[in-house]
Amino acid sequence: MPKSLYLINPRAKVPGYYGADVFEQAGLSPAAGIADLAIVTVAALAPPDWEVTICDEHISAVDFDSAADFIGITGKITQSERILELASEFRARGKCVVIGGPHASLSPEVFRGRSDVLVIGELESIAPELFSDLEHGRWKSEYTAPKPDLSWSPIPRWDLYPTGRSLVGCVQTSRGCPFECEFCDVIQYLGRKQRHKPLPQVLAELDVLYQKGFRGVFLADDNFTVYRRRAKEILTGLRDWNRTRPGRAMSFTTQVSVDAARDPELLQLCGEAGITSVFVGIETPNQDSLRETKKRQNVGIDLIQQIELFLQYGISVTAGMMIGFDHDGPGIFEQQFDFAMESPVPIFTLSALVAPAATPLFARMKREARLTSGGDVAGSPWDTNIVPARMTRQELLEGLRWLCRELYRPENFTKRVLRMIDCLRSVKGPFSADLGSIGEPRAVESEALLVIQKIRSLGAEERRMIPTILHAMQEKPHSRRQVTDALYRYAQARCVYQAGGVWQPQPTTVSTDFVQLEPRTQVAHLGSEAPNR
Numbered sequence: 145m146p147k148s149l150y151l152i153n154p155r156a157k158v159p160g161y162y163g164a165d166v167f168e169q170a171g172l173s174p175a176a177g178i179a180d181l182a183i184v185t186v187a188a189l190a191p192p193d194w195e196v197t198i199c200d201e202h203i204s205a206v207d208f209d210s211a212a213d214f215i216g217i218t219g220k221i222t223q224s225e226r227i228l229e230l231a232s233e234f235r236a237r238g239k240c241v242v243i244g245g246p247h248a249s250l251s252p253e254v255f256r257g258r259s260d261v262l263v264i265g266e267l268e269s270i271a272p273e274l275f276s277d278l279e280h281g282r283w284k285s286e287y288t289a290p291k292p293d294l295s296w297s298p299i300p301r302w303d304l305y306p307t308g309r310s311l312v313g314c315v316q317t318s319r320g321c322p323f324e325c326e327f328c329d330v331i332q333y334l335g336r337k338q339r340h341k342p343l344p345q346v347l348a349e350l351d352v353l354y355q356k357g358f359r360g361v362f363l364a365d366d367n368f369t370v371y372r373r374r375a376k377e378i379l380t381g382l383r384d385w386n387r388t389r390p391g392r393a394m395s396f397t398t399q400v401s402v403d404a405a406r407d408p409e410l411l412q413l414c415g416e417a418g419i420t421s422v423f424v425g426i427e428t429p430n431q432d433s434l435r436e437t438k439k440r441q442n443v444g445i446d447l448i449q450q451i452e453l454f455l456q457y458g459i460s461v462t463a464g465m466m467i468g469f470d471h472d473g474p475g476i477f478e479q480q481f482d483f484a485m486e487s488p489v490p491i492f493t494l495s496a497l498v499a500p501a502a503t504p505l506f507a508r509m510k511r512e513a514r515l516t517s518g519g520d521v522a523g524s525p526w527d528t529n530i531v532p533a534r535m536t537r538q539e540l541l542e543g544l545r546w547l548c549r550e551l552y553r554p555e556n557f558t559k560r561v562l563r564m565i566d567c568l569r570s571v572k573g574p575f576s577a578d579l580g581s582i583g584e585p586r587a588v589e590s591e592a593l594l595v596i597q598k599i600r601s602l603g604a605e606e607r608r609m610i611p612t613i614l615h616a617m618q619e620k621p622h623s624r625r626q627v628t629d630a631l632y633r634y635a636q637a638r639c640v641y642q643a644g645g646v647w648q649p650q651p652t653t654v655s656t657d658f659v660q661l662e663p664r665t666q667v668a669h670l671g672s673e674a675p676n677r
Contacts, residue, residue: 147279148195150212151187153180154219154226155201158524159640161493164202164311166632166639170598172591176202177636178362179310182218182245184300189271191279196304201226203309208233214278217259218245221500222524224254231259240283246333250502256286265289266319266334268296291334294319294341299349302356309588312397313358315349317341317378321367323401325425326437326508327466329500330366338367340374343381350385354394357586363398368422370401372410379410382417386574393574395625397421403441405453415457415571420625422454426463429483430476433469437505448487455488458571460564460626462633463489467544468497470533477543481550488563490630491637494548496528496540505530526644545646552637552647554605561613561630570622596631602638 159165164175180200187196199206215234219227224247231241243255244263252264261283263274269292277283297316307313320338321331353361369375386393396419404410404422414422426447427439434443451461465480484492499506499515509515514531525544532540550556585593600607610631617627641647 146191146193146195147214148212149187149190149197149214149216150207150210151183151196151198151216151218152206152230153183153198153200153202154206154217154223154230156220156222157225158222159636159643160222161491161525161633161637161640163636165643166595166636167591169639169642170595170635172594174203174309175588175591176200176310177312179302179305179307179313179358181300181314181316181364183216184302184305185297186216186218186244186267187301187304188298189267189275191275194275196301198301198304200306200310203306206230208237210239213240214242215239216242216244218243219247220245221247221251223247224251228255228258231255235260240278242278246329249333250329250500252286260285262286263289266292268292268294291319291339294339295345297341297345299345299352302352307356307358308586310358311588311592312360312362313353313356314362314364315346315353316364317346317368318365318374322370323367323441324438324504326505327497327499327503329503332502334366338371340371343378346378347381347385350382350394354389358394359392359586360395360397363396363419365398368398368400369404369407369410369414372407376410376413379413379417379419383413383573386418389574394418395420395575397423399423399425401441402426402445402447402450405450408457411454411457411459412571414459416573418574419459420575421460421462421629423462423464424451424454426451427466428469428472428476429479430469430471432471436469436471448483451487451489452567455564455567456569458569458573458575458622460568460629461489462491462493463487465492465494466497467494467547468528468530468532468540472532473534474539474543477547480547484551485556485559488560488567490557490561490564491633492551494544494551495525496544497530498528499530524644525640526646545644548641548646552634552641554603554609557634558609558612561627562616564630565616565620565623565627568620568623568626575622575625592632593628595635596628599631599635599638 162177164177167175183198187198190196197212217227217230227243231243234241240260242261242263243259244267248255248262249264252262255262262285266289270287270289274287318338318340319334320336322336322338350361382396396417398419400422402424427442428434429447431443454461467476467480499509509530516529516531526541531537600610613627617623638647
């Protein structure tokens with residue numbers, strides 16, 4: 145008799161920079177910033193005669209009364225607490241619980257004894273064995289999977305996913321990164337030898353997402369441009385694919401290293417393919433800290449100049465920042481602030497440096513007896529498991545909160561958005577200057593516009609900020625996607641800061657005298673996410 149499987153992507157306990165928590169705060173139905181690729185990939189790896197249902201808890205509640213034979217739970221470190229809660233509840237109900245994913249693979253000791261089956265590694269290489277064992281009732285308590293060839297990864301089961309409640313879709317064209325940043329656990333999980341999907345396979349996945357109505361996709365590669373020849377092959381394929389779309393083209397966003405700016409041909413192809421935004425791990429302008437953490441690709445270059453090069457090709461930049469390296473003293477907060485305010489980057493994702501388990505940084509902190517606990521932290525931006533070298537823990541966390549508040553004060557955020565608009569150029573591609581190609585937004589995208597409009601209710605400064613930014617955008621219509629993205633991300637960041645007690649809003653009466661966002665404004669890439677554990 146065929147078996148059944150209920151797959152769950154748990155909700156993170158703490159709102160994140162790339163989520164859609166702000167939807168509920170604005171009184172709207174729950175949504176996901178980015179459609180979850182993990183559960184639909186696992187669903188596609190299940191035997192075809194199995195009955196598979198899924199739940200993305202960011203969108204809908206978990207069905208604890210599910211009749212499924214097996215419960216599969218995946219997630220990153222930000223979801224760790226909820227993974228354990230769900231596992232405990234389902235096991236108490238007599239269900240067989242299978243746990244896998246990045247956090248389980250890097251910190252398996254957290255889940256041993258708290259699941260019936262633990263999967264360590266990437267599922268593709270052991271899926272036939274695992275599902276056969278489950279079907280015949282002979283499963284092992286633990287499976288360790290070798291790194292698979294990505295051509296083995298099937299087209300995800302997006303037909304099972306509530307695609308109408310996610311801002312963007314997701315495709316992964318490669319896994320792994322050759323760099324060796326000391327704090328990075330991605331390379332511990334997926335390796336430093338990057339593996340690639342064949343281009344026809346990538347395009348087939350895009351076809352499915354396009355048919356499902358998505359007009360924005362996050363390319364969830366750990367470093368999309370690190371192998372230039374390969375990146376150019378994929379970009380050429382995306383460009384040609386986008387040119388054949390019968391309606392509105394697809395916009396893309398992804399993760400790259402700042403050194404991609406050294407290759408004009410690469411940036412030109414990014415623009416032509418439809419990449420409108422990238423995430424870059426800037427981390428810090430402190431050169432000593434960059435050397436310390438082996439972020440060599442950022443050392444010895446003018447970071448702001450490199451960022452400006454992306455904008456010259458119509459690509460906006462979101463930048464990651466970390467505080468708490470060994471070479472960071474109390475002056476780092478003002479240094480980071482001054483750097484950010486010189487840049488054309490509206491959105492910075494800020495956090496304290498943490499040492500994830502399995503990383504070289506974790507091992508070094510353990511040797512130096514500088515871990516505040518024996519394991520990981522739960523992925524909150526406001527916590528760290530490291531004892532700082534040149535300041536107290538209190539100085540670090542209070543300084544981080546100060547920096548977050550200052551960078552997202554309406555006046556300072558507006559300055560960076562206006563600088564982005566001024567630097568941003570239009571390039572030949574699916575979104576050059578033809579606003580007619582934007583097309584009508586999906587319902588969830590229209591709701592994102594409502595989220596942006598509700599920013600005005602946060603205070604008098606915010607109420608003045610919105611018209612200022614929108615007027616500047618109207619002077620340069622080709623900046624519409626990037627500006628809209630920045631405004632939505634601002635709203636989500638303020639939601640994150642409110643949840644963390646960093647910023648308490650001062651509600652004001654909302655005036656109806658404001659600049660409306662046109663309904664056709666492109667918001668298809670608003671949920672773009674830089675994945676973490």
